[in-house]
Amino acid sequence: MEFSALPSPLKVCLKAAEIMQLGAMILDKEGNIVSVNKRFAQDLGYSLDQFDPQTIFQVNPHFNFIAWKKLWEDLQIKNKTSLETEHITAAGDILPVRLRVVLFEAHLCQFIVEDAHEEAHEDLYLARFCMDNANEMILWVAPDGQIFYANKAARETLGYSADELLAMKVTDLEPALTTTDWEQEWQALKEKKWLKLESFRRTKAGKKIAVELSLHYMNYNGREYKLAFMRDISQQKQQEEIIKLSYHALGQASQMIYWLRPDGSFIYVNHAQCQKLGYSQEELLQMHLWDIDPQTTGETWPQRWDLLKKEGDLEMDGLRLTKNGEPIPVRLYLNYLQYEGKEYNLAFASDLRKRKKLEEDIKLSFETINQSPDMVFWLNEDATFRYFNATFANMTGYSEDEINSMGLLGFFPKYNLDDFKKAWAQLQHGEVLSSELTLDCKNGKKLVVESVVKMIRFEGKEYSSTVLRDIRERKENEEALKIQLVEIERLRRQAQEENIILKEEIKLDQGSNNIISQSPKYKPILRQIGQVAETNATVLILGETGTGKELLAKAIHSLSERADRPMVKVNCGALPENLIESELFGHEKGAFTGAFQRKIGRFEMAHKGTLFLDEIGELPIDLQSKLLRVLQEGEFERLGATETTQVDVRLIAATNRNLEALVEKGKFREDLFYRLNVFPIFNLPLRERKEDIEPLIRHFIEKYNKQLGKRITEIPQSVMNELEEYEYPGNVRELENLIERAMILSPGKKLVSNFQFKKSKSGKKEVFRDMDEMQKLHILEALRRANGKVSGKGGAAELLGMNDKTLDSRMKKLGIGRFDFVT
Numbered sequence: 001m002e003f004s005a006l007p008s009p010l011k012v013c014l015k016a017a018e019i020m021q022l023g024a025m026i027l028d029k030e031g032n033i034v035s036v037n038k039r040f041a042q043d044l045g046y047s048l049d050q051f052d053p054q055t056i057f058q059v060n061p062h063f064n065f066i067a068w069k070k071l072w073e074d075l076q077i078k079n080k081t082s083l084e085t086e087h088i089t090a091a092g093d094i095l096p097v098r099l100r101v102v103l104f105e106a107h108l109c110q111f112i113v114e115d116a117h118e119e120a121h122e123d124l125y126l127a128r129f130c131m132d133n134a135n136e137m138i139l140w141v142a143p144d145g146q147i148f149y150a151n152k153a154a155r156e157t158l159g160y161s162a163d164e165l166l167a168m169k170v171t172d173l174e175p176a177l178t179t180t181d182w183e184q185e186w187q188a189l190k191e192k193k194w195l196k197l198e199s200f201r202r203t204k205a206g207k208k209i210a211v212e213l214s215l216h217y218m219n220y221n222g223r224e225y226k227l228a229f230m231r232d233i234s235q236q237k238q239q240e241e242i243i244k245l246s247y248h249a250l251g252q253a254s255q256m257i258y259w260l261r262p263d264g265s266f267i268y269v270n271h272a273q274c275q276k277l278g279y280s281q282e283e284l285l286q287m288h289l290w291d292i293d294p295q296t297t298g299e300t301w302p303q304r305w306d307l308l309k310k311e312g313d314l315e316m317d318g319l320r321l322t323k324n325g326e327p328i329p330v331r332l333y334l335n336y337l338q339y340e341g342k343e344y345n346l347a348f349a350s351d352l353r354k355r356k357k358l359e360e361d362i363k364l365s366f367e368t369i370n371q372s373p374d375m376v377f378w379l380n381e382d383a384t385f386r387y388f389n390a391t392f393a394n395m396t397g398y399s400e401d402e403i404n405s406m407g408l409l410g411f412f413p414k415y416n417l418d419d420f421k422k423a424w425a426q427l428q429h430g431e432v433l434s435s436e437l438t439l440d441c442k443n444g445k446k447l448v449v450e451s452v453v454k455m456i457r458f459e460g461k462e463y464s465s466t467v468l469r470d471i472r473e474r475k476e477n478e479e480a481l482k483i484q485l486v487e488i489e490r491l492r493r494q495a496q497e498e499n500i501i502l503k504e505e506i507k508l509d510q511g512s513n514n515i516i517s518q519s520p521k522y523k524p525i526l527r528q529i530g531q532v533a534e535t536n537a538t539v540l541i542l543g544e545t546g547t548g549k550e551l552l553a554k555a556i557h558s559l560s561e562r563a564d565r566p567m568v569k570v571n572c573g574a575l576p577e578n579l580i581e582s583e584l585f586g587h588e589k590g591a592f593t594g595a596f597q598r599k600i601g602r603f604e605m606a607h608k609g610t611l612f613l614d615e616i617g618e619l620p621i622d623l624q625s626k627l628l629r630v631l632q633e634g635e636f637e638r639l640g641a642t643e644t645t646q647v648d649v650r651l652i653a654a655t656n657r658n659l660e661a662l663v664e665k666g667k668f669r670e671d672l673f674y675r676l677n678v679f680p681i682f683n684l685p686l687r688e689r690k691e692d693i694e695p696l697i698r699h700f701i702e703k704y705n706k707q708l709g710k711r712i713t714e715i716p717q718s719v720m721n722e723l724e725e726y727e728y729p730g731n732v733r734e735l736e737n738l739i740e741r742a743m744i745l746s747p748g749k750k751l752v753s754n755f756q757f758k759k760s761k762s763g764k765k766e767v768f769r770d771m772d773e774m775q776k777l778h779i780l781e782a783l784r785r786a787n788g789k790v791s792g793k794g795g796a797a798e799l800l801g802m803n804d805k806t807l808d809s810r811m812k813k814l815g816i817g818r819f820d821f822v823t
Contacts, residue, residue: 013110267344293321545800568602586603635647730799
């Protein structure tokens, strides 16, 4: 049988014999050798792993089957025996030995081999028995920390089997102990031979136990060992901790605590006693009770002691005097105690100053709740009243007995006990319930009340706390307020819409007067305006930038039957694509991110009036169908709305782009173009009606004299000639900008020539350019004058009278860079 397969007691015995430098052999009932230790094999001339004999008969020449059977029978009776005999070595020599034989189990025994010539050793098995059954834990440990013996107490306390412990090191039982710590402990033990210390050991279950260690250095036949006696002191440590905590608790308690001897002197006072009375601990320990108790004297103390001794404990009110003589009301709890044959008075004194104030606060709180204008009550779990204030009784008209007999459900007939239990469950989960209820009164009236209910827990019990507020007056005020708010909202919306319309009209009026023209070429256009104004036909105004298309639109509107309603303008090129639809048709609250309120679109603002869509060629293709629907059917839906809005709007559109070319490129709907092109008007560029240049110049001088505070009245003929010869790619707007700049730079009454433009000296007729080419040339000229600046003060956008974003978009479409004018 392999060593590892042996029962644990036999393993221990073989190792113990090895420590004692004794050979040992385990045999079974038939005399077969089960196992031997290293010393036994060496004594017979074998190594442990080459030990050949299989039976006792091969080792001992004196044993035969009969002799062995007799020895076994003796062991069954005596359990152990001794004999002197001889063994045969591996070399065939005879080795005299003394044997101690012990029966371990019904089928196993152990032979301990002693030198026959030595004195009898102390009984090895008695020593092993004593160690194994000792109350304290015992471990034998090698210098490397390997455990090679653990007694029964160690195995049971630590929860490991003998096999598990013999495979472990001390560091496995104490995880905090490192190899370095172990080596230092071993050297200290080797030097001092004995150490006593406290540590911890971890059981198999993971529990950490406190142990007291008594460590002994052992050197036997040149081999070093550590013999460790361990005592479980966990309970002792717990008791010590409890004592420390108890002492700390006494010292830190908020109550005054003290111990008195039978003579009335102090043996212990806690921190609270010192703090509240103003004495140091040393001072109080030199005093008697009557030094701080004005109701006790040295003469009356024996009577109190006798009474306490008779009763065992007393409870009473008293006084304590501080060091400066201030009396403190206290509640006293006195106990008579005997400890180790001595008598003591253990006293607890509670400072009643806060308690008395608290009692007053409680009374005030009770009166506050009781006289509150709100009805307040507490309910039990079965819907009966635990408390209700006087206001509740007064307002309902019931007596206290009637209220208690009715319970909550008597006041609210619409609700039953199941409803109450559901509400109770919600309150238990921390919810606060708020609602409006109708409370039945004794006189038949019904009170409309606001109810707030929450759960409160007091002294281990649960109650619902309810506050009812009479809201009849508030409800009446709310109804009146709602009516007022509806009217205010109506007026606000009306004012808002009128304000928006007014702003649009003001915007249209700024910088615009009546159309100024003396040119015969312009009369057909004026005639067209007069013809179409009286109708509701859609008008499409075409022309270059700056020709005054908006003025024509305003003229059509002012001559129409809709003149008493606003003309609303929308510049399709100045709005981002994602906002055009909202601007034209409006949106509902929440229709998209940022739509915090309902907005009326320009079509609704222009209802019964005129809507002027400038730069119609910039309208996104996906909105053109919606515009077409409005033109054809007079209806649309706001963004986010489900209802259709009907409008009566006269539409005037304007563009400087070639819509037919856009239709061919698929950028403009053909059906919309035909719907807009009912009555087209082409506004002439300024270069084709030069007769109007002089009256326009005089008009702009008059305008900017007022705005700039100037007094320019003279225009030199050379300046006039210069202005009349210029081609004006920017048309009337460019002329106005030139006049404004010249007036700013003119110091006196004469208009000074500071114009920055090139005159055509060729005398040849210029090549006719399409609209995009004209726009491109005009924008490049503006960029040149602004030195490449697009937006802001003095930028090209300002010179052109355009929105910054519109100019940027137009430049991208025409392929113009900021500094292209340089080339």
